[in-house]
Amino acid sequence: MYTTQSKIPAALVKQAQKHFNRADTRHNLLKCYYVFLDLFEKELASNKKRNNPKDERNLYTYIPSAYLEKKVCKRYNTYKKWLADNDYIKVKEGQYQEPHTLGLGLYDDGRFTEAYKPGVYCKSYQVLKFPKNEDPIVEFSFNPKLSPALSKTISFLAQIGIDNKKIKYDNFGFRFYHCLYNSYKLELPKFGSFTVYDIKSSIPTFCKLEMKESNIDTAPFYELFDGDFYANWARELDLTLSRDEVKKQFSTFLYGKRNDVSPHVLDAIKSKFPAFYHRAKRNGYGQLITRLESRYMQKEIIENLPIDEALYMFDGFVIRSEFESIIDKYISNLPESEITWSKKRLLQN
Numbered sequence: 001m002y003t004t005q006s007k008i009p010a011a012l013v014k015q016a017q018k019h020f021n022r023a024d025t026r027h028n029l030l031k032c033y034y035v036f037l038d039l040f041e042k043e044l045a046s047n048k049k050r051n052n053p054k055d056e057r058n059l060y061t062y063i064p065s066a067y068l069e070k071k072v073c074k075r076y077n078t079y080k081k082w083l084a085d086n087d088y089i090k091v092k093e094g095q096y097q098e099p100h101t102l103g104l105g106l107y108d109d110g111r112f113t114e115a116y117k118p119g120v121y122c123k124s125y126q127v128l129k130f131p132k133n134e135d136p137i138v139e140f141s142f143n144p145k146l147s148p149a150l151s152k153t154i155s156f157l158a159q160i161g162i163d164n165k166k167i168k169y170d171n172f173g174f175r176f177y178h179c180l181y182n183s184y185k186l187e188l189p190k191f192g193s194f195t196v197y198d199i200k201s202s203i204p205t206f207c208k209l210e211m212k213e214s215n216i217d218t219a220p221f222y223e224l225f226d227g228d229f230y231a232n233w234a235r236e237l238d239l240t241l242s243r244d245e246v247k248k249q250f251s252t253f254l255y256g257k258r259n260d261v262s263p264h265v266l267d268a269i270k271s272k273f274p275a276f277y278h279r280a281k282r283n284g285y286g287q288l289i290t291r292l293e294s295r296y297m298q299k300e301i302i303e304n305l306p307i308d309e310a311l312y313m314f315d316g317f318v319i320r321s322e323f324e325s326i327i328d329k330y331i332s333n334l335p336e337s338e339i340t341w342s343k344k345r346l347l348q349n
Helices: 010-019 023-048 065-071 076-085 110-116 148-160 184-190 202-213 220-225 229-236 243-255 263-272 274-280 285-304 321-332
Strands: 002-007 089-092 124-127 137-142 168-170 175-177 194-199 311-313 316-320 341-346
Touching (some): 023 076, 023 124, 184 341, 202 229, 220 229, 263 274, 274 285
16 A cells, blocks of 8 residues: 545544544545545646636536546445535536546546546536645555556556566555566567656655655755766765666665665765765665655656556656657646656667
8 A cells, every 4th residue: 555645624524533433434535535636626727727717616527436436435425425515525417528628647547438438427526625734634545556557557568569467566665567667678669669757866856855844954965966966976975886886875775774885885974964864774764765756656647647558667657759749748847846857768679
């Protein structure tokens, strides 16, 4: 399981405790609200980008029942009705006509695409009560085996004619492995031209983001991102290693035991980057960083790609090059952050 977090109205949390006796039913109610909120906010964001935005008071997002069953539970109707009766959401019935105006992320499983076809009867929803800054943050668990990144990866493999779709799961970092993970650079050009998008210095970047989230506002560690992180890391620690060797050593420091790195390198890290050193040596820190990366890549990025097929990589993804202009626009429209992307092409043999 991996988790995501969202602010939930304090009044809803309080009402859930009052009206639902069991912890699992309270959790399902809050998760149901979160699903409506997540998709409606994406519809709001999509609407703002339209040439002629709709009046937000008349804006709804279409959500098939199969999607709600998957994301909430089989008995989602109980929670949906409660939310509607208590004016947290508004339900509208009608015919669905424009599949591509949905908020990004709704096409997250090929098994449910029938429900999105034009003309299919489908209810739509509007969120009436939004969380405020002071409202509590609630954590929700999701199963990576139902990850949109997984279904898009399987679709990608099927599209290019790969029969081996066996997936292995990693409970340590909530990653999953497919048959092309170690060989995609060699194998994919046999099937056509592809484009690879990945995060520059991904694991160090998530270390930086976690430190800033923990209110460490300034640290020498941050200065390493001015240019190539690993080259700067090697220079500051006086390492005469190749870039790949430096990356491997950084991973060893983050994930290994204290005696896996030579004492003089440990002393240099502790002296030059004390805040990072002490956080990295906390129990479970490497696992935390890996899970942050996994959640971001699977949940925030690949789930929301405006295409139905993409090959998941730990710190990036691969697409067929014919979709490159679409994905370039998607990447350029991501919210501003300290995450930077690189792009490279794999040309057909």
